[in-house]
Amino acid sequence: MLREIRPAISIFLLLTVLTGGVYPLVVTGISQGLMHHQANGSLIIENGKPIGSTLIGQNFSDPRHFWGRPSATSPMPYNGSSSGSSNLGPTNPAQIDAVKGRVKALKDADPGNRLPIPVDLVTASGSGLDPDISPAAALYQISRVAKARGLDRAKVKQLVEKHIQGRQFGFLGEPRVNVLELNLALDNMH
Amino acid sequence: MTANGILQISFYFVTLLLLVKPIGWYMARIYEGNLPVFACWLAPVENLLYRLCGVDRKDEMNWWRYAIAMLWFSLLGAAVVYALQRLQWMLPLNPQQFGAVSPDSSFNTAISFMTNTNWQGYSGESTMSYLTQMTGLAVQNFFSAAAGMAIAVALIRGFARHTSQAIGNFWVDITRSTLYILLPLSIVLALLFVSQGVIQNFSPYKTVSTIEAPTYDNPKLDSQGNPVAEKTTTKGQTLPMGPVASQEAIKQLGTNGGGFFNANSAHPFENPTPFSNYLQMLAIFLIPGGLCYTFGMMVGDRRQGWAVLAAMTLIFVCLLSITEHYELNGNPGYASLGVDQTHSNIQAGGNMEGKETRFGIINSALFATITTAASCGAVNSMHDSFMPLGGLVPLAQIQLGEVIFGGVGSGLYGMLVYAVIAVFIAGLMIGRTPEYLGKKIESFDIKMASLTILIPPILILGFTAMAVLVDAGKAGVANPGAHGFSEILYAFSSAAGNNGSAFAGLSANTPFYNLTLGLAMFFGRIWLMIPVLALAGSLAAKRRIPSGSGTMATHTPLFVGLLIGTVILVGALNFIPALALGPVVEHLTMVGAH
Numbered sequence: 147m148l149r150e151i152r153p154a155i156s157i158f159l160l161l162t163v164l165t166g167g168v169y170p171l172v173v174t175g176i177s178q179g180l181m182h183h184q185a186n187g188s189l190i191i192e193n194g195k196p197i198g199s200t201l202i203g204q205n206f207s208d209p210r211h212f213w214g215r216p217s218a219t220s221p222m223p224y225n226g227s228s229s230g231s232s233n234l235g236p237t238n239p240a241q242i243d244a245v246k247g248r249v250k251a252l253k254d255a256d257p258g259n260r261l262p263i264p265v266d267l268v269t270a271s272g273s274g275l276d277p278d279i280s281p282a283a284a285l286y287q288i289s290r291v292a293k294a295r296g297l298d299r300a301k302v303k304q305l306v307e308k309h310i311q312g313r314q315f316g317f318l319g320e321p322r323v324n325v326l327e328l329n330l331a332l333d334n335m336h
Numbered sequence: 337m338t339a340n341g342i343l344q345i346s347f348y349f350v351t352l353l354l355l356v357k358p359i360g361w362y363m364a365r366i367y368e369g370n371l372p373v374f375a376c377w378l379a380p381v382e383n384l385l386y387r388l389c390g391v392d393r394k395d396e397m398n399w400w401r402y403a404i405a406m407l408w409f410s411l412l413g414a415a416v417v418y419a420l421q422r423l424q425w426m427l428p429l430n431p432q433q434f435g436a437v438s439p440d441s442s443f444n445t446a447i448s449f450m451t452n453t454n455w456q457g458y459s460g461e462s463t464m465s466y467l468t469q470m471t472g473l474a475v476q477n478f479f480s481a482a483a484g485m486a487i488a489v490a491l492i493r494g495f496a497r498h499t500s501q502a503i504g505n506f507w508v509d510i511t512r513s514t515l516y517i518l519l520p521l522s523i524v525l526a527l528l529f530v531s532q533g534v535i536q537n538f539s540p541y542k543t544v545s546t547i548e549a550p551t552y553d554n555p556k557l558d559s560q561g562n563p564v565a566e567k568t569t570t571k572g573q574t575l576p577m578g579p580v581a582s583q584e585a586i587k588q589l590g591t592n593g594g595g596f597f598n599a600n601s602a603h604p605f606e607n608p609t610p611f612s613n614y615l616q617m618l619a620i621f622l623i624p625g626g627l628c629y630t631f632g633m634m635v636g637d638r639r640q641g642w643a644v645l646a647a648m649t650l651i652f653v654c655l656l657s658i659t660e661h662y663e664l665n666g667n668p669g670y671a672s673l674g675v676d677q678t679h680s681n682i683q684a685g686g687n688m689e690g691k692e693t694r695f696g697i698i699n700s701a702l703f704a705t706i707t708t709a710a711s712c713g714a715v716n717s718m719h720d721s722f723m724p725l726g727g728l729v730p731l732a733q734i735q736l737g738e739v740i741f742g743g744v745g746s747g748l749y750g751m752l753v754y755a756v757i758a759v760f761i762a763g764l765m766i767g768r769t770p771e772y773l774g775k776k777i778e779s780f781d782i783k784m785a786s787l788t789i790l791i792p793p794i795l796i797l798g799f800t801a802m803a804v805l806v807d808a809g810k811a812g813v814a815n816p817g818a819h820g821f822s823e824i825l826y827a828f829s830s831a832a833g834n835n836g837s838a839f840a841g842l843s844a845n846t847p848f849y850n851l852t853l854g855l856a857m858f859f860g861r862i863w864l865m866i867p868v869l870a871l872a873g874s875l876a877a878k879r880r881i882p883s884g885s886g887t888m889a890t891h892t893p894l895f896v897g898l899l900i901g902t903v904i905l906v907g908a909l910n911f912i913p914a915l916a917l918g919p920v921v922e923h924l925t926m927v928g929a930h
Contacts, residue, residue, distance in 0.1 A: 228462060
């Protein structure tokens with residue numbers, strides 16, 4: 147029983163130094179040296195100040211901006227320090243009501259829009275920080291954004307199409323539009 | 337399913353199966369002490385470790401000593417993780433100045449990471465210091481994985497050796513798993529993750545100034561202490577930081593699954609792109625898949641390894657198609673709301689609640705099926721929001737004992753125990769003494785195999801029954817009706833199965849759940865390892881009998897079918913009534929309502 151205690155403690159300590167100290171420090175050193183931008187959060191810097199990360203979505207509710215996925219983080223949507231989802235079950239009445247409410251908000255903001263509403267625009271993401279929407283969800287919002295900004299629809303559509311990211315390497319994942327990057331480009335049009 | 341969906345899934349499987357042989361060959365060489373040339377430069381480090389620790393690599397252990405060593409190592413790990421959480425407020429590398437974690441949550445998390453479960457009752461970004469994450473949790477990711485691999489190799493030796501008391505040296509197996517296998521793979525994987533955008537730093541959290549300044553209801557207490565909502569406007573967003581990539585790599589390779597952040601692999605800083613997602617899924621199955629080949633090599637008949645792998649792959653593909661089908665079909669409850677759930681080139685469609693746009697349905701359902709087939713438990717989408725039958729598959733896979741690839745080591749030893757049961761059943765049918773790999777399977781072996789298979793259902797069903805009977809158990813439920821029962825059943829399945837994923841609506845960070853889930857995790861791990869080691873010891877001591885005309889071949893499609901049948905039958909007999917009360921009822925109610 148007791149003769150295994152010495153190796154238990156010493157193997158534990160030495161391997162801890164290796165896996166809990168040397169390993170993360172080596173990875174940090176190489177990452178900070180060779181991939182500084184990614185290792186520090188892929189930040190977007192404007193006028194010397196960080197205004198967001200391309201990987202982390204922000205909350206948009208102004209009709210002049212494209213809106214992202216609904217976010218279930220608390221107390222406010224897109225709370226970066228508290229990621230998470232709604233965890234509502236598919237048959238929970240609260241879930242159906244939430245979707246109903248989001249459909250209504252989209253329709254109220256753009257009463258003339260007859261396009262079907264893409265499902266990702268009315269369902270909360272897994273992280274609550276999803277930076278992307280589907281191309282369909284961006285195309286759906288063109289009429290509202292164009293109207294609110296007094297812009298030509300075709301021009302907004304052109305901008306959206308420029309921001310559609312295809313599948314990675316042509317086949318992995320799903321096509322998407324980064325909402326923060328699209329809105330920044332939109333703001334910089336003027 | 338679209339052509340692209342099939343392409344993505346096929347690409348995953350083809351690349352995985354191509355890697356099985358090289359990684360399996362490499363692991364066999366490492367465990368046999370026959371280092372390949374390119375790994376020899378690490379040998380001086382290994383030797384130095386043994387010298388400093390007083391380990392003699394020639395000093396092989398019987399199963400009892402092996403089990404004692406495993407227990408000491410595991411308990412020490414749990415104690416250190418507990419202490420780190422309680423003391424993190426006074427230790428360095430805590431830029432957010434998090435306080436001590438509560439005793440019950442610390443207990444739960446310590447057991448959780450020691451047992452390779454990685455159930456997370458806490459929310460990482462608002463609870464754990466960098467020091468706790470890095471030297472407590474990530475270290476246990478290595479150690480619990482290495483322990484699983486060690487036990488699997490000990491069982492393989494039980495089959496490979498004859499008339500021997502020894503099944504290997506635990507300290508050597510742990511050291512080799514860590515030094516030659518887990519560490520090098522983790523370094524490569526972590527750097528690939530960083531290239532995709534996974535963060536790796538020690539900075540304090542960053543605050544950025546957002547484009548819009550949205551108003552939200554901030555819950556506060558008024559002067560009388562009543563909760564009220566206060567309109568608050570903020571133009572700042574806090575971005576969490578930390579050494580994430582290094583932890584992410586071992587989290588997947590070791591089938592641990594404990595996320596740095598609350599949202600786990602759905603969080604863009606943990607899993608930013610479809611390629612990082614592919615790598616994570618590959619990492620989960622890499623070692624469990626490779627170990628099948630290692631098994632074949634070490635017992636001297638590679639076809640035995642391929643047969644086990646074939647059984648795993650066949651069950652997996654069937655279950656995957658169920659999840660994909662129900663998630664792609666979407667939620668019939670939205671039909672009347674004018675919501676478009678079709679799968680096309682401009683949207684993922686389907687049931688997108690709790691899923692990320694970049695992964696869509698294909699990669700979320702695939703990830704969910706992989707993470708619960710293995711005992712990983714990482715999630716890139718929220719299983720609680722899956723369709724009833726889409727969510728049944730993850731739950732059922734955990735209950736099958738996570739032998740479909742399974743956890744590193746634990747998957748293989750679980751499946752080999754099922755193989756022992758399968759030859760036993762076949763032996764009963766034809767009236768001969770069962771043998772597997774030249775070893776007579778006798779009464780003691782069947783008792784140990786039965787213990788391994790019966791303990792998880794007793795823990796899962798027993799604790800679930802208890803939780804639905806007491807108020808403290810019911811209080812945590814988030815969704816009404818049958819789905820609420822599924823949440824509790826999933827929690828105890830996940831804990832006793834050492835998976836760690838959740839129907840996360842359940843509020844499990846309470847003393848009741850922290851304690852009961854902690855016990856389920858502990859017994860679900862240790863009480864399986866000990867009978868498996870006893871089985872290994874018993875097998876190693878037996879003489880090898882030459883195969884004759886009456887010996888059932890265990891590398892044929894017939895045996896693969898028998899093995900699959902055994903897994904499904906045992907799982908189904910144990911859990912169909914419970915599953916019927918949860919996801920099945922929910923599905924039928926949903927179909928009835930539309």
